[in-house]
Amino acid sequence: MVYFGLLTFSIIIIQAVVSYSTVxxxxxxxxxxxxxxxxxxxxxxxxxxxxxxxxxxxIGLADDQLLLDWxxxxxxxxxxSHYALEKVDQLYSKMDYPNAFAASAxxxxxxxxGHAHVNTLARSNPSDGWFFNLMDAGQKYELNYDYNASLDQxxxxxxxxxxxxxxxxxVAGVGIDPGELIHQFVSRKITENAEVWxxxxxxNVIISENVEQIGTPLGEIVGATTVEQLLAxxxxxxxxxxxxxxxxxxxxxxxxxxxGFSAVMAAPVSELxxxxxPIAISSFVLSILFLGVTLVIVMWLARSITKPLSExxxxxDVFANGDLTKDMSADVLARADELGQLAQSFSRLKSQxxxxxxxxxxxxxxxxxxxxxMTTSASRLAESAxxxxxxxxxxxxxxxxMGSNINxxxxxxxxxxxxxxxxxxxxxxxxxxxxxxxxxxNPLTRAWC
Numbered sequence: 001m002v003y004f005g006l007l008t009f010s011i012i013i014i015q016a017v018v019s020y021s022t023v024x025x026x027x028x029x030x031x032x033x034x035x036x037x038x039x040x041x042x043x044x045x046x047x048x049x050x051x052x053x054x055x056x057x058x059i060g061l062a063d064d065q066l067l068l069d070w071x072x073x074x075x076x077x078x079x080x081s082h083y084a085l086e087k088v089d090q091l092y093s094k095m096d097y098p099n100a101f102a103a104s105a106x107x108x109x110x111x112x113x114g115h116a117h118v119n120t121l122a123r124s125n126p127s128d129g130w131f132f133n134l135m136d137a138g139q140k141y142e143l144n145y146d147y148n149a150s151l152d153q154x155x156x157x158x159x160x161x162x163x164x165x166x167x168x169x170x171v172a173g174v175g176i177d178p179g180e181l182i183h184q185f186v187s188r189k190i191t192e193n194a195e196v197w198x199x200x201x202x203x204n205v206i207i208s209e210n211v212e213q214i215g216t217p218l219g220e221i222v223g224a225t226t227v228e229q230l231l232a233x234x235x236x237x238x239x240x241x242x243x244x245x246x247x248x249x250x251x252x253x254x255x256x257x258x259x260g261f262s263a264v265m266a267a268p269v270s271e272l273x274x275x276x277x278p279i280a281i282s283s284f285v286l287s288i289l290f291l292g293v294t295l296v297i298v299m300w301l302a303r304s305i306t307k308p309l310s311e312x313x314x315x316x317d318v319f320a321n322g323d324l325t326k327d328m329s330a331d332v333l334a335r336a337d338e339l340g341q342l343a344q345s346f347s348r349l350k351s352q353x354x355x356x357x358x359x360x361x362x363x364x365x366x367x368x369x370x371x372x373x374m375t376t377s378a379s380r381l382a383e384s385a386x387x388x389x390x391x392x393x394x395x396x397x398x399x400x401x402m403g404s405n406i407n408x409x410x411x412x413x414x415x416x417x418x419x420x421x422x423x424x425x426x427x428x429x430x431x432x433x434x435x436x437x438x439x440x441x442n443p444l445t446r447a448w449c
Contacts, residue, residue, distance in 0.1 A: 035190065036190060036238055036250055036252040036265065036267060037236070037237075037238065037252050037254060039188055039189065039190040039194075039252075039265065040196070040252045040253075040254055040263055040264075040265040041254065042188040043185055043186070043187070043188040043189065043196055043263065043265065044185060044196075044198070044254070044256050044263035046184040047181055047184045047185045047198070047207070047256065047263075048256045048257040048259065050176065050180070050181060050184060051143070051176075051181075051256065051257070051259050051261070052257050052258065052259060054097070054156075054158050054174055054176050055141065055158050055160075055259060057091055057095060057097065057158075057174050058141065058158035058159075058160045058172065058173035058174050059141070059160050061087060061088065061091060061100065061102065061160070061172045061173065061174070062160035062161065062162045062171070062172040062173065063162070064084070064087050064172075066080060066083050066084045066087060067084040067087055067088075067102060067162070067172065068162060068163055068169055069084075070083075070084035071084075071102075071104045071105070071106065071162065071163075071169040071170045072163075072169055074104070074106045074107055075104060075106075075107055075109065081115075082115070084102075085102075085111060085115040086115075088100045088101065088102055088111060088112065088113055088115075088172075089113050089114065089115065091113075091174055092112075092113035092114075093113070095174075097174040097175060097176065098153070098155065098175055098176070098177050099112060099113070099148060099155055099157075099174065099175030100112065100113050100173075100174045100175070101113075101157075101172065101173060101174075101175070102162075102170060102171070102172040103121060103131055103170050103171045103172070104169070104170045105135060105162075105168055105169050105170045105171075106169070106170075107120070108120050108121040108122065108131075109121075110131075119149075127146075127147070127149070130142075130144050130146055130157070130159060131159075131171055134159050134161060134171055135161070135168055135171070138161075138165045138166060138168075139161070139165075140160065140161055140165060141158060141159060141160040141161070141173075142158075142159050143156055143157070143158055143159075143200070143206055143259070143261065144156070144157045144158075144159055145157075145178065145206065145207075145214050145215060148175065154178060155175030155176060155177065155178060156175065156176040156177075156178050156181055156206075156207070157173055157174070157175050157176075158173040158174055158176070159171050159173050160172055160173050178207070178211070181207055182207060182208070182209060182211075185198065185207055185209075185263075186209045189265070189267075190265070190267050190272075191267050191268065191271035191272065192271065193268055193271060194265060194266060194267040194268070194271070195208075195209065195244075195265070195266045196208075196209065196263065196264065196265045196266075197213070197218055197221075197263070197264045198256060198261050198262070198263050198264070199218050199227075199231075199261065199262050199264060200260065200261055200262075201231070201260060201261075201262075202217075203217055203218045203219055203227045203228075203231060204216070204217055204218070205217070205218050205221070206261055218264065222242070222244055222251070222266065223242070223243065226239065226242045226243075226251065230251060230253040230262075230264060231253070231262060233253075234255060235254075235255070236252070236253050236254030236255060236262075237252070237253065238250060238251070238252050239251040239252075239253070240269075241269065242266075244266050244268070247268050247269070247270060248268070248269045248270075249266040249267055249268050249269060250266070250267050250269060250272060251264065251265070251266050252264070252265045252267075253265075308335065312328070312342060315328055315350075327347070328347060
């Protein structure tokens with residue numbers, strides 16, 4: 001029983017360690033492959049909605065027919081001027097954008113909300129490069145982080161080409177508060193020191209918690225190879241164990257809707273393990289508790305099995321020594337399980353063997369009586385045989401005497417035969433002598449005849 005308990009305890013410890021390692025490994029894989037992407041999805045979901053809404057509003061303004069017609073007339077149609085610029089005001093006043101604008105490609109005039117003409121753009125002015133660069137590139141839209149001198153504030157601007165991409169009439173769009181975007185983006189980081197960025201297709205940082213990184217190539221922050229691998233798959237994914245600021249980090253990337261941008265999150269591996277450790281330890285403790293309860297149940301079951309088995313074994317030993325007087329306890333015989341059935345069968349076996357022994361004893365007594373009667377009959381038969389043997393001996397003596405007489409007669413006959421044979425031999429000898437005597441007389445006899 002002690003060895004069984006030690007074995008079970010060892011199994012519990014081994015199982016708990018295996019469970020801890022398995023849970024830790026599973027959680028690491030889950031966090032890297034699922035949770036990291038889930039947090040990144042949560043981080044950029046609201047941002048994506050805001051950007052897509054801003055892009056939709058900017059495209060709607062750029063495609064507004066009144067504004068297109070007004071710019072096509074080189075802003076000479078006074079009737080169209082009011083209605084066209086009213087479209088800009090509506091985005092500002094009704095849709096709560098901090099800035100809405102339109103810039104003409106023919107006059108280079110820059111208009112904002114309030115029907116205000118605030119500037120005339122010039123290629124020679126570096127701060128106006130966003131307008132001419134987009135016009136020259138023929139790209140439908142771009143998100144630009146820029147300073148608005150008229151409002152003395154920096155915005156994320158959606159710049160959208162108006163009309164034909166090869167011969168655009170101008171650029172229109174809205175400005176979005178960067179503080180709101182950054183807050184939406186970084187509010188759901190997976191760990192405290194995790195970093196998030198939104199980058200364009202070239203890997204340049206568009207949004208970052210650190211505003212100094214905006215406009216900087218992400219490759220200068222995390223490494224060009226890492227950025228290349230992150231942006232290689234347009235569907236997004238996870239890139240584990242990459243160097244970041246003297247530590248290793250797991251990277252995740254996914255596209256931000258249909259904006260053409262990608263969201264990137266980097267979480268230090270050490271912090272991810274801190275997140276995992278309490279869960280793994282809880283799993284370890286729960287495994288110990290569960291297996292401890294299992295041990296108690298197993299010990300109870302083992303005791304409930306070994307105790308009746310021990311009693312059955314003890315009675316078997318007593319039974320083997322020929323003692324059929326002891327009975328099993330009523331508790332064991334009353335059990336409804338297999339052990340109770342075994343005890344009941346053993347008890348019936350003992351009773352049946354006792355009955356068989358009693359029957360065998362009765363039969364032995366009967367046989368003993370029969371043996372006594374057979375012994376008496378045998379004695380009588382022996383006496384008769386003795387008498388018969390005496391008569392047989394007398395007869396044998398008479399026969400021996402007769403045999404002796406017969407032998408004597410045979411000897412006499414043999415002597416007579418010998419005498420007769422000797423007489424015959426002498427007769428033959430006499431005949432031979434007579435033949436020799438008569439041989440000279442043979443010629444005379446023939447002559448006489």
